[in-house]
Amino acid sequence: MRLEGFGLAATTLRGWDGEIYRRDAEAALTLAGGGSDRSPLSGGAQGPGETPTPILHLANFPLPAVRGDYGGGAVELMGRGGVFISLLEHDPAEASTALFRHSGIPWPLRESDFDPRQMQRTISGQAGCQRFFTHAGRAFCLYVAIGSYVLRSVLVPEVNAALATVEFG
Structure with a gap:
């Protein structure tokens, strides 16, 4: 399935799930104030006066409806073969x-790029x-979690295949 929105696009691989969304200004203010429009785990909300920006999620497992911008609520559910x-x-x-x-797209990623200490929260x-x-004057953060450090030689090629579908508008 092709996902498009807010100047981002991606194609979900077979068996993958994905979503592109953006917090509206009111939701961003609610999150900044401790409320939630999506999840109490959200980490990418904008503060007052900042521009709401897009977020792309891709996963090789079904994404839960309630999850944080950095995957809180999703990565806890993925198995050893999971990619978020x-x-x-x-x-x-x-x-x-x-x-x-750093200017330019930072993928493909290598196995050595992954470390248990790079998790937003250790699991x-x-x-x-x-x-x-x-990229093209736009600031991005790429965050990837894999279900098993031991299986990174199998999972990182999956990560790169999914990232290869990402397009910037």
Whole structure:
């Protein structure tokens, strides 16, 4: 299935699930104030005065309806063979900051890019990878979690196959 929205596009691979969404300004303010439009685990909400930005989720398992921007509520459900990908666009003003100094798409990823200490929250056996970058003047964070560090040689090619479908509008 092809997903398109908010200047991002991707094609879900066979057996994969995905969604592109954006928090509206009111929902972002609610989240910043401690409420929730999607999940109490959400991590990418904008603060007051910031531009709502798109978020792309891809997973090789069914995504739960309630989940955080970085996969809270989803990665806890994935098995050893699970892959969760989150591509979050940040406020355009952040594109010129040091955090986003890497210019260009940071994939394909390597097995050595994954580490259990790269998880947003440590989950036994899982590993993560996080990259901040700019592309066409837009600031992004790529966050990927895999269900098994031991199986990274099998899972990382799946990650790269899914990322190869991502397009920027």
